[in-house]
Amino acid sequence: MKGAYIITMELKKDAEIVVGKLGSITFKKGIYYYAGSSQNNLEKRVERHKRKEKTKHWYIDYLTTNPEVKIINDKKYVGCLKEKECELAKELSKKCFGIKGFGCSDCRCSSHLFYSKNLLKDN
DSSP states (O other): OOEEEEEEEEESSOEEEEEGGGEEEEEOSEEEEEEEEESSOHHHHHHHHHOSSSOOOSHHHHHHTSTTEEEEEEEEEETOOTHHHHHHHHHHHTTSEEOTTTTOTTSSOSOSEEEESSOOTTO
């Protein structure tokens, strides 16, 4: 099953996290939204993101393995093309602050991770 998704996370307190090649990033306490996709097994990809114990493969792994991060929700868009991931990121960028370069190495987006002080009503 292929598709796209948004993972909603809460960071309980400010944290300085080293994120692969991006280096050290200061993350503020609050809500984070990550737009991603899977072209093979959507359900397994989302479940992997929810696990604390895993090899760090994607930038999002550096955030989701942090003990101060709690996954709040995931929203799946089943059967859509990979481009849906960028459409979701574009919509999030209208409502939240993007973390430059995060999760978008294979597209032209400026970010696929977004920050908000509070939970958005429609996500």
